[in-house]
Amino acid sequence: xxxxxxxxxxxxxxxxxxxxxxxxxxxxxxxxxxxxxxxxxxxxxxxxxxxxxxxxxxxxxxxxxxxxxxxxxxxxxxxxxxxxxxxxxxxxxxxxxxxxxxxxxxxxxxxxxxxxxxxxxxxxxxxxxxx
Amino acid sequence: xxxxxxxxxxxxxxxxxxxxxxxxxxxxxxxxxxxxxxxxxxxxxxxxxxxxxxxxxxxxxxxxxxxxxxxxxxxxxxxxxxxxxxxxxxxxxxxxxxxxxxxxxxxxxxxxxxxxxxxxxxxxxxxxxxxxxxxxxxxxxx
Numbered sequence: 566x567x568x569x570x571x572x573x574x575x576x577x578x579x580x581x582x583x584x585x586x587x588x589x590x591x592x593x594x595x596x597x598x599x600x601x602x603x604x605x606x607x608x609x610x611x612x613x614x615x616x617x618x619x620x621x622x623x624x625x626x627x628x629x630x631x632x633x634x635x636x637x638x639x640x641x642x643x644x645x646x647x648x649x650x651x652x653x654x655x656x657x658x659x660x661x662x663x664x665x666x667x668x669x670x671x672x673x674x675x676x677x678x679x680x681x682x683x684x685x686x687x688x689x690x691x692x693x694x695x696x
Numbered sequence: 697x698x699x700x701x702x703x704x705x706x707x708x709x710x711x712x713x714x715x716x717x718x719x720x721x722x723x724x725x726x727x728x729x730x731x732x733x734x735x736x737x738x739x740x741x742x743x744x745x746x747x748x749x750x751x752x753x754x755x756x757x758x759x760x761x762x763x764x765x766x767x768x769x770x771x772x773x774x775x776x777x778x779x780x781x782x783x784x785x786x787x788x789x790x791x792x793x794x795x796x797x798x799x800x801x802x803x804x805x806x807x808x809x810x811x812x813x814x815x816x817x818x819x820x821x822x823x824x825x826x827x828x829x830x831x832x833x834x835x836x837x838x
Contacts (some may be wrong), residue, residue: 568826595821597835603825609764617829624834654705655749658712 568605570617571645572638574686576604579618582685586663587648589616599624606649641687653678653694659691710736711745718754722761723784728754763798766791771810776803 573579589606592615597603605615621634639645649650650656653671657680661667668689669681677695684690699712714731732742746754761802762783777788780803783789809823816823822830830836 568829581751583837593817593824595824597821597825597833601833601835603821627735627830650753652749655712655715659707659716662712662716670704 567613568615568617570619570648571684572621572634572686573618573634573688574621574638576602576618576620578685580604580606582605583618586660586665596679598667607619630659639687641689642689643689645690647691647693649693651694653680653692656692665691707745708749711742711763714742714746714754715750715757718758719761722758722765723782725784726758728758759794760798763795766795766803767799767806770803770807771814773807773814775836776807779803 569667571579580591583606584591588609588611592607593603594603595603601620604618606618607615621631621638634683647668657671660682665682667680667682669679670693671680671694675694677693679694680692681689682692717731718726729739732739737745743753746752746757750757752760762785765783766779769782770776774782776792780788780791781792785794792803794808799806801809821834825835827836
Protein backbone atom coordinates (compact mmCIF):
# COMPACT_ATOMS: atom_id res chain seq x y z
CA UNK A 566 0.00 0.00 0.00
CA UNK A 567 1.29 3.47 -0.83
CA UNK A 568 -1.51 5.82 0.35
CA UNK A 569 -4.26 5.76 2.94
CA UNK A 570 -6.57 8.53 4.18
CA UNK A 571 -7.25 9.79 7.67
CA UNK A 572 -10.08 12.29 8.05
CA UNK A 573 -8.97 15.14 10.27
CA UNK A 574 -10.80 18.11 11.73
CA UNK A 575 -7.94 20.55 11.19
CA UNK A 576 -4.97 19.95 8.91
CA UNK A 577 -2.50 22.21 10.74
CA UNK A 578 -3.31 20.63 14.06
CA UNK A 579 -3.02 17.18 12.46
CA UNK A 580 0.43 18.02 11.05
CA UNK A 581 1.54 19.06 14.52
CA UNK A 582 0.19 15.83 16.02
CA UNK A 583 1.60 13.45 13.43
CA UNK A 584 5.04 15.11 13.21
CA UNK A 585 5.79 16.54 16.66
CA UNK A 586 4.04 13.84 18.67
CA UNK A 587 4.18 10.66 16.58
CA UNK A 588 7.48 11.57 14.90
CA UNK A 589 6.27 11.27 11.30
CA UNK A 590 7.64 13.44 8.49
CA UNK A 591 5.70 15.65 6.13
CA UNK A 592 6.13 14.10 2.68
CA UNK A 593 4.01 16.50 0.61
CA UNK A 594 2.28 19.75 1.45
CA UNK A 595 0.97 21.07 -1.84
CA UNK A 596 -1.57 23.85 -2.44
CA UNK A 597 -4.58 22.78 -4.48
CA UNK A 598 -7.31 24.79 -6.24
CA UNK A 599 -9.77 26.70 -4.00
CA UNK A 600 -7.33 26.86 -1.09
CA UNK A 601 -7.31 23.11 -0.42
CA UNK A 602 -4.07 21.45 0.60
CA UNK A 603 -2.81 17.98 -0.25
CA UNK A 604 -0.88 16.92 2.82
CA UNK A 605 0.74 13.56 3.37
CA UNK A 606 2.89 12.36 6.24
CA UNK A 607 4.68 9.09 6.86
CA UNK A 608 6.80 7.20 9.32
CA UNK A 609 10.47 7.94 8.51
CA UNK A 610 11.44 4.27 8.55
CA UNK A 611 8.71 3.28 6.08
CA UNK A 612 9.51 5.14 2.84
CA UNK A 613 6.87 4.89 0.14
CA UNK A 614 3.94 4.83 2.56
CA UNK A 615 1.95 8.07 2.82
CA UNK A 616 -0.93 8.95 5.12
CA UNK A 617 -3.19 11.62 3.61
CA UNK A 618 -4.43 14.11 6.20
CA UNK A 619 -7.80 14.78 4.61
CA UNK A 620 -9.95 17.64 5.85
CA UNK A 621 -13.66 16.84 5.96
CA UNK A 622 -14.57 19.74 3.74
CA UNK A 623 -13.73 18.24 0.45
CA UNK A 624 -15.68 18.57 -2.75
CA UNK A 625 -16.30 14.84 -2.75
CA UNK A 626 -18.92 15.08 0.03
CA UNK A 627 -22.33 16.68 0.33
CA UNK A 628 -22.86 19.23 3.11
CA UNK A 629 -24.90 16.66 5.00
CA UNK A 630 -22.15 14.05 4.73
CA UNK A 631 -19.51 16.55 5.87
CA UNK A 632 -21.56 17.28 9.00
CA UNK A 633 -22.17 13.61 9.74
CA UNK A 634 -18.56 12.64 9.14
CA UNK A 635 -17.20 15.42 11.36
CA UNK A 636 -19.49 14.31 14.15
CA UNK A 637 -18.40 10.69 13.83
CA UNK A 638 -14.70 11.62 13.86
CA UNK A 639 -15.21 13.87 16.90
CA UNK A 640 -17.03 11.03 18.68
CA UNK A 641 -14.08 8.72 18.11
CA UNK A 642 -16.11 6.34 15.95
CA UNK A 643 -13.18 5.35 13.75
CA UNK A 644 -10.41 2.95 14.68
CA UNK A 645 -8.01 3.44 11.82
CA UNK A 646 -5.00 1.24 12.25
CA UNK A 647 -2.21 -0.34 14.21
CA UNK A 648 1.19 1.21 14.78
CA UNK A 649 3.82 -1.28 15.84
CA UNK A 650 6.94 -0.43 17.77
CA UNK A 651 9.90 -2.34 19.14
CA UNK A 652 9.43 -1.28 22.77
CA UNK A 653 5.86 -0.38 23.68
CA UNK A 654 6.61 0.78 27.22
CA UNK A 655 9.20 3.30 26.03
CA UNK A 656 6.93 4.48 23.20
CA UNK A 657 3.94 4.72 25.54
CA UNK A 658 5.89 6.79 28.08
CA UNK A 659 7.26 9.05 25.36
CA UNK A 660 3.90 9.69 23.71
CA UNK A 661 2.26 10.30 27.08
CA UNK A 662 5.00 12.79 27.97
CA UNK A 663 4.24 14.57 24.69
CA UNK A 664 0.57 14.85 25.58
CA UNK A 665 -0.92 12.03 23.52
CA UNK A 666 -4.20 10.80 25.00
CA UNK A 667 -4.32 7.08 25.71
CA UNK A 668 -7.59 5.27 26.34
CA UNK A 669 -5.83 2.05 27.28
CA UNK A 670 -2.42 1.60 28.87
CA UNK A 671 -0.18 -1.24 27.59
CA UNK A 672 -1.71 -4.63 28.38
CA UNK A 673 -0.31 -8.02 27.48
CA UNK A 674 -2.61 -9.82 25.05
CA UNK A 675 -2.19 -13.22 23.41
CA UNK A 676 -0.74 -11.56 20.26
CA UNK A 677 1.58 -9.13 22.00
CA UNK A 678 1.30 -6.00 24.14
CA UNK A 679 -1.18 -3.31 23.13
CA UNK A 680 -2.27 0.20 24.10
CA UNK A 681 -4.86 2.49 22.49
CA UNK A 682 -4.50 6.19 21.75
CA UNK A 683 -6.38 8.95 19.97
CA UNK A 684 -5.11 11.48 17.48
CA UNK A 685 -5.94 15.19 17.80
CA UNK A 686 -9.18 14.71 15.83
CA UNK A 687 -10.51 11.76 17.80
CA UNK A 688 -9.49 8.87 15.51
CA UNK A 689 -8.14 6.00 17.55
CA UNK A 690 -5.26 3.65 16.89
CA UNK A 691 -3.66 0.62 18.43
CA UNK A 692 -0.05 0.86 19.52
CA UNK A 693 1.37 -2.63 19.62
CA UNK A 694 4.51 -4.56 20.28
CA UNK A 695 4.03 -7.91 18.62
CA UNK A 696 5.30 -11.20 20.03
CA UNK B 697 -8.12 4.23 32.36
CA UNK B 698 -6.31 1.80 34.61
CA UNK B 699 -2.57 1.83 34.39
CA UNK B 700 -0.98 -1.56 34.35
CA UNK B 701 2.24 -1.36 36.35
CA UNK B 702 4.67 -2.80 33.88
CA UNK B 703 8.11 -3.91 34.94
CA UNK B 704 10.81 -1.28 35.61
CA UNK B 705 8.51 1.67 34.90
CA UNK B 706 10.92 4.08 36.58
CA UNK B 707 13.77 2.94 34.32
CA UNK B 708 11.67 3.56 31.23
CA UNK B 709 10.66 7.01 32.43
CA UNK B 710 14.25 8.05 33.02
CA UNK B 711 15.49 6.79 29.67
CA UNK B 712 12.54 8.36 27.85
CA UNK B 713 13.19 11.70 29.60
CA UNK B 714 16.82 11.51 28.48
CA UNK B 715 15.73 10.78 24.92
CA UNK B 716 13.29 13.71 24.98
CA UNK B 717 16.04 15.95 26.39
CA UNK B 718 18.23 15.04 23.40
CA UNK B 719 15.30 15.69 21.02
CA UNK B 720 14.63 19.12 22.53
CA UNK B 721 18.26 20.25 22.89
CA UNK B 722 19.91 18.52 19.94
CA UNK B 723 21.16 21.77 18.41
CA UNK B 724 22.92 22.78 21.62
CA UNK B 725 26.27 21.67 22.96
CA UNK B 726 24.93 18.68 24.92
CA UNK B 727 27.15 16.89 27.39
CA UNK B 728 25.88 13.32 27.25
CA UNK B 729 27.71 12.55 30.50
CA UNK B 730 25.44 15.01 32.28
CA UNK B 731 22.37 13.27 30.93
CA UNK B 732 23.33 9.98 32.54
CA UNK B 733 23.96 11.84 35.82
CA UNK B 734 20.53 13.46 35.63
CA UNK B 735 18.95 10.08 34.91
CA UNK B 736 20.66 8.73 38.06
CA UNK B 737 22.50 6.04 36.15
CA UNK B 738 26.12 5.13 35.79
CA UNK B 739 27.28 6.15 32.32
CA UNK B 740 27.74 2.52 31.29
CA UNK B 741 24.31 1.42 32.54
CA UNK B 742 22.64 4.42 30.89
CA UNK B 743 24.25 3.77 27.50
CA UNK B 744 23.36 0.07 27.67
CA UNK B 745 19.69 0.72 28.50
CA UNK B 746 19.38 3.51 25.95
CA UNK B 747 20.78 1.30 23.19
CA UNK B 748 18.56 -1.57 24.25
CA UNK B 749 15.44 0.61 23.81
CA UNK B 750 16.36 2.81 20.84
CA UNK B 751 18.89 0.66 19.00
CA UNK B 752 21.49 3.44 19.14
CA UNK B 753 23.86 4.79 21.77
CA UNK B 754 22.93 8.29 23.04
CA UNK B 755 25.80 9.72 20.97
CA UNK B 756 24.65 7.92 17.81
CA UNK B 757 21.09 9.04 18.51
CA UNK B 758 22.16 12.67 18.96
CA UNK B 759 23.96 12.56 15.61
CA UNK B 760 20.88 10.99 13.99
CA UNK B 761 18.53 13.66 15.39
CA UNK B 762 20.86 16.45 14.28
CA UNK B 763 20.97 15.05 10.75
CA UNK B 764 17.17 14.76 10.70
CA UNK B 765 16.94 18.38 11.83
CA UNK B 766 19.46 19.31 9.12
CA UNK B 767 17.23 17.63 6.51
CA UNK B 768 14.28 19.74 7.69
CA UNK B 769 16.30 22.95 7.43
CA UNK B 770 17.70 22.03 4.02
CA UNK B 771 14.12 21.53 2.85
CA UNK B 772 13.49 25.20 3.66
CA UNK B 773 16.35 26.19 1.38
CA UNK B 774 18.86 27.16 4.07
CA UNK B 775 22.48 26.99 2.79
CA UNK B 776 24.50 23.91 3.83
CA UNK B 777 27.09 25.83 5.85
CA UNK B 778 24.38 27.59 7.87
CA UNK B 779 22.55 24.33 8.49
CA UNK B 780 25.74 22.69 9.73
CA UNK B 781 26.17 25.17 12.59
CA UNK B 782 22.44 25.58 13.22
CA UNK B 783 22.09 21.90 14.13
CA UNK B 784 25.08 21.85 16.46
CA UNK B 785 28.01 20.66 14.36
CA UNK B 786 31.28 22.55 14.58
CA UNK B 787 32.91 21.27 11.43
CA UNK B 788 31.46 21.34 7.94
CA UNK B 789 33.47 18.31 6.86
CA UNK B 790 32.32 16.12 9.73
CA UNK B 791 28.72 17.29 9.16
CA UNK B 792 28.91 16.46 5.45
CA UNK B 793 30.50 13.08 6.13
CA UNK B 794 27.91 12.07 8.72
CA UNK B 795 25.07 13.39 6.57
CA UNK B 796 26.23 11.33 3.61
CA UNK B 797 26.62 8.23 5.74
CA UNK B 798 23.07 8.50 7.11
CA UNK B 799 21.14 9.98 4.16
CA UNK B 800 23.22 8.36 1.39
CA UNK B 801 23.81 11.69 -0.37
CA UNK B 802 25.71 14.89 0.38
CA UNK B 803 23.87 17.81 2.03
CA UNK B 804 24.24 19.91 -1.12
CA UNK B 805 22.75 17.14 -3.29
CA UNK B 806 19.87 16.82 -0.81
CA UNK B 807 19.35 20.60 -0.83
CA UNK B 808 19.24 20.66 -4.64
CA UNK B 809 16.87 17.69 -4.72
CA UNK B 810 14.47 19.30 -2.25
CA UNK B 811 14.52 22.63 -4.09
CA UNK B 812 13.63 20.78 -7.29
CA UNK B 813 10.70 19.05 -5.57
CA UNK B 814 9.54 22.37 -4.12
CA UNK B 815 9.62 24.01 -7.55
CA UNK B 816 7.68 21.09 -9.02
CA UNK B 817 5.02 21.38 -6.29
CA UNK B 818 4.52 25.04 -7.21
CA UNK B 819 4.55 24.39 -10.96
CA UNK B 820 2.38 21.28 -11.13
CA UNK B 821 0.99 20.28 -7.73
CA UNK B 822 -1.37 17.67 -9.16
CA UNK B 823 1.57 15.44 -10.13
CA UNK B 824 1.87 14.66 -6.39
CA UNK B 825 -1.75 13.55 -6.04
CA UNK B 826 -3.02 10.12 -7.15
CA UNK B 827 -5.48 10.75 -9.99
CA UNK B 828 -8.53 9.29 -8.26
CA UNK B 829 -8.16 11.67 -5.28
CA UNK B 830 -7.64 14.67 -7.56
CA UNK B 831 -10.72 13.75 -9.57
CA UNK B 832 -12.95 13.04 -6.55
CA UNK B 833 -12.01 16.39 -5.04
CA UNK B 834 -12.77 18.19 -8.27
CA UNK B 835 -9.20 19.50 -8.62
CA UNK B 836 -8.73 18.24 -12.16
CA UNK B 837 -11.54 20.45 -13.45
CA UNK B 838 -10.13 23.68 -12.07
